[in-house]
Amino acid sequence: MTSTSDERPLLRVRGLTVGFPTAAGTVDVVKSLDFDLARGGALGIVGESGSGKSMTSLAIMGLLPKGAKRTGSIEFDGTELSELREREMQAVRGDRIAMVFQDPLSSLNPYYTVGTQISEAYLSHRTGVTRRQARKVAIEAMERVHIRNAPRRVDHYPHQFSGGMRQRVMIAMTLSMEPDLIIADEPTTALDVTVQAQILDLLAEIRRDTGAGLILITHDLAVVSEVADHLIVMREGDLVEQGAAERIFCDPQEDYTRMLLDAVPRIDDEIGLLRTAAVETGTAEEDR
Ligand SMILES: Nc1ncnc2c1ncn2[C@@H]1O[C@H](COP(=O)(O)OP(=O)(O)OP(=O)(O)O)[C@@H](O)[C@H]1O
Ligand SMILES: [Mg+2]
Incomplete structure (x- = not known):
């Protein structure tokens, strides 16, 4: 293998568009998205409900709902996924x-x-x-x-x-x-806050230990701040802002990102406090 193949991102998405046909024509719910995921990197996709986060991940997995139309390029480890037959895509899904x-x-x-x-x-x-x-x-x-x-x-x-x-x-x-890539779509939303923090710790640990890339999808910026090193912020199918997680937290460029960030300190404190309480009382997640 040449060294260039290792420098290539694990995932390279260009012009990804997902649309649904309606009586009034096709409505795009993901609009010409461009982003990369570095090898071993952790990408957070954030945005409010309906912004196209799940459709983006389902497009990568080749699991879009019937009727959805996808265009653009999704290159995974040098392979263009949109050119694969369903059988080949199944192998990618199970294995990689x-x-x-x-x-x-x-x-x-x-x-x-x-x-x-x-x-x-x-x-x-x-x-x-x-x-x-x-x-x-x-x-x-x-x-x-x-x-x-x-x-x-x-x-x-x-x-x-x-x-x-x-x-x-x-x-x-x-x-x-x-797998080489794990996509977690709101993996903690159904869990209470203490348990959420533990599952996020686990995802971060797995990523560290296995070197797998991670895409973490959530509407909650406090959640991604625990795990992701790079963020993309979505709104109504558009990519509003992207960059290093730290930069977006310290210096958001868009009002929409600032609005999402406004909710963070409160939730963050809550998770931090509950985690401390769980450690002190020894009630970290129950074994049942
Ligand atoms: N089968 C479908 N037919 C038509 N529109 C759909 C279909 N599935 C999803 N949509 C629309 O696509 C848009 C994006 O949906 P998506 O599920 O990606 O949002 P999301 O960002 O994951 O939201 P949430 O945070 O609620 O999970 C939404 O407006 C949704 O109504
Ligand atoms: Mg979703």
Whole structure:
């Protein structure tokens, strides 16, 4: 491999547009977006509800809803994703890009143990792996996301886990695939504030340890400030502002970004206080 391939960004998006046909013509909900994600980088996508954050991530995953029209270029590790056939895209999704959604319950099957689900996900993308090996991978992945008693918990069902623990199971499933890019779309919105902070710490830790790129999508600037090093700010499908996270926090150039930032200190304090309280009382996330 030449050195230039390593200097290329992991993800290079140019002119990404997503539109939906309506009686009055096509309405674009993502409008000619340009951004890069460096290798091992963490990109935050922020913006209010309906700004096009999820459509952007679904476009990258090749999972846009029926009827959506996508144009522009999405280059992932040197491969133009829009030129791939569905079968090739499926391989990219399983192996290289993984997604963590807002609501872990809707992504987990209530009738199977979490161990079976992590193992099945792993087996479906690996050949020549035995069930016993897959179970071992599942236990290791659960340990990596700090689920206590993983060898026992692996045989439990989703309803036997709390919301935060279920999100950890989803992240374990993602990890067992060893992806190069993890896209987390509002991964903490359904969780209470203490647990939110723990899941964010976990995502930051995983990114550090595995070197995977991370895209974190949220409407909450306090949330991205914990994890992202680069930010893009979206509004009504447009990219309003982008840059180093620190720069955007210290010196936002747009009124819209300032408005989003106005909500930050309060929420940030809350997370900070709750985290301190959890550490002091030893009530960091419950093991259930
Ligand atoms: N299947 C669809 N058909 C038509 N329009 C859609 C469809 N799905 C989403 N949209 C529109 O696309 C726009 C962007 O939606 P998107 O889900 O990307 O927003 P978001 O930034 O993720 O918001 P949230 O923070 O609420 O998740 C919205 O205006 C939404 O109404
Ligand atoms: Mg969304």
